[in-house]
Amino acid sequence: MKEQKTEMERPNIVLIMADDMGFSDLGCYGGEIRTPNLDSLAEGGLRFTNFYNNALCSPTRASLLTGVYPQQGGGGSNSTKMQNCVTLADVLKTAGYHTLMSGKWHHHQDAGLPVERGFDRFYGLISGCCNYFNPGKQRPGENKPGKKMSFPEEKRMRPWAIDDKVIKPFTPKDKNFYTTDAFTDQALEYLDRYGSDDKPFFLYLPYTAPHYPLQAWPEDIEKYRGEYMGGWDELRQRRYERMVEMGIVEKQWGLSPSDSPPWDEVDNKEAWDLQMAVYAAMIDRMDQNIGRVIEKVESMGQRDNTLFLFLSDNGSTAEDFHFTPDVSPGPMESYHTVDQPWANMSNTPFRLYKFFNHEGGISTPLIASWPGCIDEDGALTHQDGHIIDIMATLLDVAGAEYPDSISGQRIVPLEGKSLLPVLQGERREGHKALYWKTGNSRAVIKGGWKLVQFGDEIASVSEEQGPWELYYRPNDRCELNDLAADRPDKVEELSRDWDIWNCRCSEERKGR
Numbered sequence: 001m002k003e004q005k006t007e008m009e010r011p012n013i014v015l016i017m018a019d020d021m022g023f024s025d026l027g028c029y030g031g032e033i034r035t036p037n038l039d040s041l042a043e044g045g046l047r048f049t050n051f052y053n054n055a056l057c058s059p060t061r062a063s064l065l066t067g068v069y070p071q072q073g074g075g076g077s078n079s080t081k082m083q084n085c086v087t088l089a090d091v092l093k094t095a096g097y098h099t100l101m102s103g104k105w106h107h108h109q110d111a112g113l114p115v116e117r118g119f120d121r122f123y124g125l126i127s128g129c130c131n132y133f134n135p136g137k138q139r140p141g142e143n144k145p146g147k148k149m150s151f152p153e154e155k156r157m158r159p160w161a162i163d164d165k166v167i168k169p170f171t172p173k174d175k176n177f178y179t180t181d182a183f184t185d186q187a188l189e190y191l192d193r194y195g196s197d198d199k200p201f202f203l204y205l206p207y208t209a210p211h212y213p214l215q216a217w218p219e220d221i222e223k224y225r226g227e228y229m230g231g232w233d234e235l236r237q238r239r240y241e242r243m244v245e246m247g248i249v250e251k252q253w254g255l256s257p258s259d260s261p262p263w264d265e266v267d268n269k270e271a272w273d274l275q276m277a278v279y280a281a282m283i284d285r286m287d288q289n290i291g292r293v294i295e296k297v298e299s300m301g302q303r304d305n306t307l308f309l310f311l312s313d314n315g316s317t318a319e320d321f322h323f324t325p326d327v328s329p330g331p332m333e334s335y336h337t338v339d340q341p342w343a344n345m346s347n348t349p350f351r352l353y354k355f356f357n358h359e360g361g362i363s364t365p366l367i368a369s370w371p372g373c374i375d376e377d378g379a380l381t382h383q384d385g386h387i388i389d390i391m392a393t394l395l396d397v398a399g400a401e402y403p404d405s406i407s408g409q410r411i412v413p414l415e416g417k418s419l420l421p422v423l424q425g426e427r428r429e430g431h432k433a434l435y436w437k438t439g440n441s442r443a444v445i446k447g448g449w450k451l452v453q454f455g456d457e458i459a460s461v462s463e464e465q466g467p468w469e470l471y472y473r474p475n476d477r478c479e480l481n482d483l484a485a486d487r488p489d490k491v492e493e494l495s496r497d498w499d500i501w502n503c504r505c506s507e508e509r510k511g512r
């Protein structure tokens with residue numbers, strides 16, 4: 001660890017999030033996708049191997065911004081309200097930060113706009129996902145942009161906002177518009193404008209990549225064409241072996257059984273190759289853009305005093321819809337998902353996907369880089385952490401206080417705990433227990449134990465809900481050996497804990 005400064009200078013903060021990106025997609029987590037800029041943050045910082053999100057876009061964003069479970073703060077399943085709570089932007093603004101956001105918001109309309117929740121400036125998407133090349137209407141001389149046809153007509157135009165002005169439809173004039181590039185362009189403009197005065201800045205940059213629709217620039221897709229002809233069986237095995245070698249996962253956990261048909265028996269291998277090549281290109285492009293942000297912060301002479309955090313909001317998704325069967329993935333006119341077999345590879349070595357509280361749904365990379373504070377040795381930490389901890393961590397590094405109320409209204413007490421000791425190479429006292437509820441999927445982690453229930457309510461709009469499954473995490477993070485029948489005492493204890501937590505959230509949600 002570097003010598004502690006007697007009085008730590010308040011750092012700038014750059015919080016970057018990917019959307020629907022699997023646990024093993026990044027190079028520095030064992031993936032074959034080229035992510036040199038994120039890898040460079042990892043080489044100069046710390047990677048978490050046991051960090052958790054809320055398995056779904058909006059609930060993760062709510063916990064990240066508020067430091068509490070979404071069930072405590074007004075509820076809403078994939079459209080969170082964030083009531084009775086403050087946001088990172090509220091507290092950092094009070095502490096004297098510029099609060100800047102460019103990217104995806106995705107909360108219930110009762111949550112208000114970002115500029116109503118503490119952000120000085122906002123540019124980006126208000127809803128969940130959009131066409132990367134044109135979120136709005138068909139432009140003259142062009143084909144129709146691909147849309148999510150399962151949505152009713154009025155929801156296919158995705159609302160955007162610039163500060164307090166909502167724009168719908170948002171039809172960019174620039175034919176070189178691409179969301180990942182545009183979010184970054186705006187972020188760099190903010191840094192030009194606000195990055196050089198004596199106030200520190202907080203930049204929240206939640207990209208939509210690599211969430212569907214699969215759309216990317218041709219030159220990025222070209223880099224990956226043919227790379228996936230080896231198939232998911234072989235590539236998944238290779239990822240697993242690299243992860244074991246890198247120390248990201250333990251060999252004794254094994255590799256969960258494949259959910260996919262054997263690659264040898266698959267038709268249309270080239271179409272499958274293209275699907276994954278576009279997904280990889282979207283992550284590659286995000287990494288290129290993160291490189292632009294790092295370069296900007298360096299050029300401002302602020303790199304040593306800037307904390308970068310990078311994570312994903314949920315695991316890769318097995319959702320499967322293809323609204324443009326005649327247009328292959330890639331261009332503006334297309335609308336495709338990456339599908340279960342490749343999502344299964346993205347979540348190597350874990351089971352299940354976005355929406356599920358099994359490890360494939362809730363495990364995320366977390367990279368932390370802060371040259372002025374974090375030892376630059378590319379270390380891994382296996383300590384548990386959860387997105388509710390980001391608020392507590394940023395309060396800690398900014399020397400800010402969590403308030404009791406906002407605008408005279410009492411708020412939910414902070415649930416998360418600071419990760420700063422972990423960033424400084426120490427062992428922190430972790431959570432007694434962590435909890436999840438995503439539709440009818442549920443989980444609790446307590447010490448070495450994890451109790452989890454398969455739930456398919458949101459994923460496929462069925463009512464399917466499995467029995468409680470019990471796993472001993474030190475030996476079995478891949479959740480392959482269910483001990484529920486052997487340890488009914490543990491099932492009883494942890495399920496009771498979950499019920500108590502659920503009741504507490506319900507009371508807090510009602511403001512009691």
Ligand SMILES: [Ca+2]
Nearest residue numbers: 019020057313
């Ligand atoms: Ca997501």
